[in-house]
Amino acid sequence: MANIASNHHSSGNGQFQRLSNQQNRKLFWACLEVPERTRVRLYDQEALDLLKKECISC
Numbered sequence: 518m519a520n521i522a523s524n525h526h527s528s529g530n531g532q533f534q535r536l537s538n539q540q541n542r543k544l545f546w547a548c549l550e551v552p553e554r555t556r557v558r559l560y561d562q563e564a565l566d567l568l569k570k571e572c573i574s575c
Contacts, residue, residue: 536544559565
């Protein structure tokens with residue numbers, strides 16, 4: 518199981534901090550890894566274009 522770092526601190530008011538830039542990058546790449554590992558195929562052109570655009574800018 519992965520070791521997950523969190524910015525969450527218990528303040529009792531239900532507020533959460535946003536992810537750090539590093540955590541955001543890790544989450545982004547992990548989300549891309551899931552379809553690759555499970556051999557998902559995307560056929561929607563808009564989804565393919567967005568994925569290509571976002572991956573190139575990383």
